Amino acid sequence: MSTTTPPTGTTAHSTGALHDADLDGVPVFDSVGEDWSQIAAEAARLGEERIVVNMGPQHPSTHGVLRLMLEIDGETVTEARAGIGYLHSGIEKTMEYRTWAQGVTLCTRMDYLAPLFQEAAYCLAVEKLLEITDDVPERASVIRVLVQELNRICSHMVFVGTGGNEMGATTVMMLAFQAREDLLEALELITGLRMNHGYVRPGGVAQDVPDDLTAFTRTKVASVRKYMRGLEDLLLENPIVHLRMKGTGYLSMAACMALGVTGPMLRATGLPYDVRKTQPYCGYETYDFDIPTATEADNFARMIVRMEEIYQSLRLVEQACDRLDATVGAPVMVTDKKIGWPAQMSVGPDGQGQSPEHVKEILGTSMESLVHHFKLVTEGFRVPPGQVWQTIEHVRGTMGVHLVSDGGTKPYRAHFRDPSFNNLQATSVICEGGQVADVVVSVASIDPVLGGVDR
Numbered sequence: 001m002s003t004t005t006p007p008t009g010t011t012a013h014s015t016g017a018l019h020d021a022d023l024d025g026v027p028v029f030d031s032v033g034e035d036w037s038q039i040a041a042e043a044a045r046l047g048e049e050r051i052v053v054n055m056g057p058q059h060p061s062t063h064g065v066l067r068l069m070l071e072i073d074g075e076t077v078t079e080a081r082a083g084i085g086y087l088h089s090g091i092e093k094t095m096e097y098r099t100w101a102q103g104v105t106l107c108t109r110m111d112y113l114a115p116l117f118q119e120a121a122y123c124l125a126v127e128k129l130l131e132i133t134d135d136v137p138e139r140a141s142v143i144r145v146l147v148q149e150l151n152r153i154c155s156h157m158v159f160v161g162t163g164g165n166e167m168g169a170t171t172v173m174m175l176a177f178q179a180r181e182d183l184l185e186a187l188e189l190i191t192g193l194r195m196n197h198g199y200v201r202p203g204g205v206a207q208d209v210p211d212d213l214t215a216f217t218r219t220k221v222a223s224v225r226k227y228m229r230g231l232e233d234l235l236l237e238n239p240i241v242h243l244r245m246k247g248t249g250y251l252s253m254a255a256c257m258a259l260g261v262t263g264p265m266l267r268a269t270g271l272p273y274d275v276r277k278t279q280p281y282c283g284y285e286t287y288d289f290d291i292p293t294a295t296e297a298d299n300f301a302r303m304i305v306r307m308e309e310i311y312q313s314l315r316l317v318e319q320a321c322d323r324l325d326a327t328v329g330a331p332v333m334v335t336d337k338k339i340g341w342p343a344q345m346s347v348g349p350d351g352q353g354q355s356p357e358h359v360k361e362i363l364g365t366s367m368e369s370l371v372h373h374f375k376l377v378t379e380g381f382r383v384p385p386g387q388v389w390q391t392i393e394h395v396r397g398t399m400g401v402h403l404v405s406d407g408g409t410k411p412y413r414a415h416f417r418d419p420s421f422n423n424l425q426a427t428s429v430i431c432e433g434g435q436v437a438d439v440v441v442s443v444a445s446i447d448p449v450l451g452g453v454d455r
Contacts, residue, residue: 096187099380111452119200125390139203146320179227204333245300249442263397
């Protein structure tokens, strides 16, 4: 915390040390950091006292890598600004030096709570450039829907659990994370990993699901429904939750539209906008599900929308399981051997490994298969020149992917519109005028993941 009470005429510099000096009778305040220098100069010009608090970037309630600069008057926040960039990884630039297939293993690491959405959006965009969207097997699209909805529930459970924990409800976090663990087991059974899966590939998915996957998933769905009833009992009628969340962090529909805020934050204002309905992909138009909305546009409404979205995702998971049962044995990758990843991964008892049958074929009987394997892994496939824009409904809102190809085996440019980046613009709107204690709840209601912001 820093305070200044400079008289009119005081000047502020950034020379590296904080001290008071008397130069010709004029006090001089030296402070480190351009942002603080600007605040101090403005305070000096107006001749007023200001208290500025840095919340983060190490503060656990700011997700460890978000800096909040709060100007406060007593317990009231008069100004709030978000500082980002503490987790910058250069993923988009790195993708320009990796093949189109390798791009999956990079983009999956952006929003680390919802990796499968980046994978799906990226692969859908690559398929558009290749003009093979209609060639992707139906079973592969069903699997993509399944893993995305499982991932959506897992991410929302983190929101519910950490949000409850930040209000002091440790039991809420325990229940939510136990439910998440159940579904992470299903994802691990499908992809071999709990996160950063690299499972969705251009043309389909890396491998088919195990034979017992649908039965296992249905068991986990039933378990998650029980956990949800427990969470509802703890949260929905809790007077402390109502006092902390109702009427705080208000963000109107007009503000959402002006700032480009999408996802549950927008739907909490009453607008049922969801890319799965407006611009369907992966066959979402053939599934039966609703778009939850609320009208209060506050922190509590955003929590209610996300909890209802969990139920809708459970419906989608059950429908996807039914379709998988009806398409057993169908292909999960395009038939074009110059594009389709040839590994045919087969997850063994140890959770790793390639199909022995495939290894035997490419090394012992088919020179053509070996050549395709070698070319795809070392050089990659070529994508016709052009550019494409693809959107999907990410956990946190509308995710967009802009890919540019110059006809080579690597992207000329790859850019992601991550919803957390846009949604964070609402930080000042939902925090200013509220209490300091409300800042933690309001930022949690945005549900930002800074890996996606600082990509």
